[in-house]
Amino acid sequence: MKVAKFGGTSLATAEQIRKVYDIIRSDPARKIIVVSAPGKRFDGDIKVTDMLIAYAEKYLTFGSAEQELNSILARYIEIAQELALSDEVINNLTKGIIDHLTSSITDRNAFMDTVKATGEKFSAKLVAYYLQSREFDAIYVDPNDAGLVVSNKFGNAYVLEESYQNLNKLKNTSKVIIFPGFFGYSTDGTIVTFPRGGSDITGAILAAAVNAEYYENFTDVDSVFAVNPQIVPNPQGINELTYREMRELAYAGFTVLNDEALMPAYRANVPVNVKNTNNPSAPGTRIVISRDATDRPIIGIASDSGFCSIYVSKYLMNREIGFGRKLLEILEDEGLSYEHIPSGIDNISVILRGNQLNPEIEKRVINRIKEQLNVEDVVIERNLALIMIVGEGMRSTVGIASRATEALAKASVNIEMINQGSSKVSMMFGIKAIDEEKAIKALYFEFFGND
Ligand SMILES: Nc1ncnc2c1ncn2[C@@H]1O[C@H](COP(=O)(O)OP(=O)(O)O)[C@@H](O)[C@H]1O
Numbered sequence: 001m002k003v004a005k006f007g008g009t010s011l012a013t014a015e016q017i018r019k020v021y022d023i024i025r026s027d028p029a030r031k032i033i034v035v036s037a038p039g040k041r042f043d044g045d046i047k048v049t050d051m052l053i054a055y056a057e058k059y060l061t062f063g064s065a066e067q068e069l070n071s072i073l074a075r076y077i078e079i080a081q082e083l084a085l086s087d088e089v090i091n092n093l094t095k096g097i098i099d100h101l102t103s104s105i106t107d108r109n110a111f112m113d114t115v116k117a118t119g120e121k122f123s124a125k126l127v128a129y130y131l132q133s134r135e136f137d138a139i140y141v142d143p144n145d146a147g148l149v150v151s152n153k154f155g156n157a158y159v160l161e162e163s164y165q166n167l168n169k170l171k172n173t174s175k176v177i178i179f180p181g182f183f184g185y186s187t188d189g190t191i192v193t194f195p196r197g198g199s200d201i202t203g204a205i206l207a208a209a210v211n212a213e214y215y216e217n218f219t220d221v222d223s224v225f226a227v228n229p230q231i232v233p234n235p236q237g238i239n240e241l242t243y244r245e246m247r248e249l250a251y252a253g254f255t256v257l258n259d260e261a262l263m264p265a266y267r268a269n270v271p272v273n274v275k276n277t278n279n280p281s282a283p284g285t286r287i288v289i290s291r292d293a294t295d296r297p298i299i300g301i302a303s304d305s306g307f308c309s310i311y312v313s314k315y316l317m318n319r320e321i322g323f324g325r326k327l328l329e330i331l332e333d334e335g336l337s338y339e340h341i342p343s344g345i346d347n348i349s350v351i352l353r354g355n356q357l358n359p360e361i362e363k364r365v366i367n368r369i370k371e372q373l374n375v376e377d378v379v380i381e382r383n384l385a386l387i388m389i390v391g392e393g394m395r396s397t398v399g400i401a402s403r404a405t406e407a408l409a410k411a412s413v414n415i416e417m418i419n420q421g422s423s424k425v426s427m428m429f430g431i432k433a434i435d436e437e438k439a440i441k442a443l444y445f446e447f448f449g450n451d
């Protein structure tokens, strides 16, 4: 049995959904299909999930958002009409969407998640209706009925262990199951969504639960590329990479797969295959436990911006027992999560996502660090980008760091910090966000330019 997840780009139009149907029909092993909400139809278009978020924000402020609601309905109605679904089916979908989007507001975050989940829920219903209209034996299955139980952290759910046993029962299905991605239900029956891009996580959970022979992740590119194709045109494709490599790259900016989707598949030893809905015969990229890294020490280069660093210096910090803990305790108190902590003898930097720090929190954090830790200096630097070069072969190859730093120097990129991951499959460079594109191009040319 295979679990196949189709991303928003594969469900954006009626034409795309017809391709999805052909792909499902072409392989009887594809028994569980996970779908996202309709995505972008063209460059500059808006994903349905983003339309839903805008709708919810306006509805929560003004009590109605008629125009936004109509635009969302129009996306589904247009697809359904082009797929020649009956008026009865279209009315059903429309009524269901309106009911969800105007449900009572008990809690703002709960309302937001119910609205966001509407995108996936009705995308899955639409696909199931279409398959049924083609006499295909398919059925919509709701995460609530299947037992996909998640934590109650709105917008940031994680799966609860009991889900795996519940979802295992789906493997006995005779029909093809169409399952909405991106959300589950908390133990009290409330809809809670995963982080953005979370339909990938739903697919991985289902693949692990039913012990699938493959988790296929269908998107709009022929493979995972060695670098973001929006930065370097026509980059090299990757045939095979390990879970560890993909997790690092996804975390660091390869948006093609959500980084949290790797762990469930890895734990259940289900290989992942990233494939293209627009070119399904291409082999795609396989994500596996191990690979031969001798001829390719570096597999990919990823980057992400929007980071900031809290630089703290104090003479003899190295001898002060508990300094790091006290510093992190202040961040914990303020509800801040951190990404990296490069440190020296008398100084330490904490790297965080900048959107967590509003001016009020920033001021409080600086004051608390100064007063409670008695330090000489605290400086917050914003607008940083982190670049990650990743590869299983890095451990056993001499000179990777020097090649990378030389390439960055030649491109006149100043390195603010360097961190070699403890896993030794990645090396991180902190630079000014303004240099991100220049740095990525320089590193890509250095490590892949001659291939
Ligand atoms: N290294 C990479 N390899 C492939 N695609 C990448 C990479 N980095 C970023 N992307 C982007 O990820 C996109 C696919 O992800 P996404 O837009 O979420 O698709 P879907 O809607 O199918 O989930 C690609 O179109 C590409 O622009």
Ligand SMILES: N[C@@H](CC(=O)OP(=O)(O)O)C(=O)O
Residues within 6 Å of the ligand: 006, 007, 008, 009, 036, 037, 039, 047, 049, 050, 119, 181, 182, 195, 196, 197, 198, 199, 200
């Ligand atoms: N629709 C959700 C979940 C998702 O995974 O979407 P996609 O498969 O289009 O990245 C989002 O936009 O975050």
